Amino acid sequence: MQYTKKVMDHFMNPHNVGVIENPSGYGKVGNPSCGDIMEIFIKVENDIITDVKFRTFGCASAIASSSVSTDLVKGKTIEEALKLTNKKVVEELGGLPPVKMHCSVSVSYTHLTLPTILRV
Numbered sequence: 001m002q003y004t005k006k007v008m009d010h011f012m013n014p015h016n017v018g019v020i021e022n023p024s025g026y027g028k029v030g031n032p033s034c035g036d037i038m039e040i041f042i043k044v045e046n047d048i049i050t051d052v053k054f055r056t057f058g059c060a061s062a063i064a065s066s067s068v069s070t071d072l073v074k075g076k077t078i079e080e081a082l083k084l085t086n087k088k089v090v091e092e093l094g095g096l097p098p099v100k101m102h103c104s105v106s107v108s109y110t111h112l113t114l115p116t117i118l119r120v
Helices: 005-012 060-073 086-093 102-116
Strands: 025-031 036-045 048-057
Touching: 005 060, 005 086, 036 060, 048 060, 060 086
Parallel strands: none
Antiparallel strands: 025 036, 036 048
């Protein structure tokens, strides 16, 4: 299976890994088809995502998708972050193998869970 250089970089050196204590928002989603689990934590100030962290249990594609998604939402408003799609994540990564496209879908679902538990 061939991964892009950007996928491998985000897999080997993921950005924004960790937990935010007392986050403004939290989301967790799993992908039953492969067992991937992603958690995302955000800190929001004045409607801007000032910090974002994630923990992902999964393959290289799932970890890279989680990493790049945090880069894409940091500094954005909640409204802007909710527009993030797995298609955009895959574009930022320079593509994913067709058999691994499902690994990027969790990112979209996780972002959709954030407003249901947002405490801002």
